[in-house]
Amino acid sequence: MDQGARVSVIRLPSDFDRFDDVLALIREAFASMDGVIDPPSSAHLLTVERLREKAGHETGFAALQGGRIVGCVFVLERADDLYVGKLAVEPDRQGSGIGRQLMQAVETLARSRGKAALELQTRIELTSNHAIFARMGFRETERTAHEGYSRPTSITMRKLIS
DSSP, X not given: OOTXXXXXXXEOOTTOOOHHHHHHHHHHHHGGGTTTSSSOOGGGGOOHHHHHHHHHHSEEEEEEEXXXXXXXXXXXXXXXXXXXXXXXXXXXXXXXXXXXXXXXXHXXXXXXXXXXXXXXXXXXXXXXXXXXXXXXXXXXXXXXXXXXXXXXXXXXXXXXXX
């Protein structure tokens, strides 16, 4: 496929039938974290059915290039903000702006719902992700530990929406 082909971002429709492709994308995109982050990514717990359930109470977006799903993100609406999760881009397309396009769709959704901010969590070990999100306007607000851990395992980052 021509990697220079146009990428379009769509909101996942209620009758979306390609969660198997989304699951494969998330697993591929998150595979580089194996052996790097502790505890392991919750992406390992995802199934097609769990993604369907997730899409039932969250808003999902997919980045399409030539009909192929090359990126995705899920967003949970909360009282004051949107929580961004499972942002994934095909490994060979990372750094090409697809993640930024997905995050722009999330910001548009936040504005349309009157939300003041976006929030996400990234793992302590993923310093390149910290830098990427900082370039997008996110700032660290706290560090938290997964259950059973005495040291911080995640960084919470927040971006105010103008």
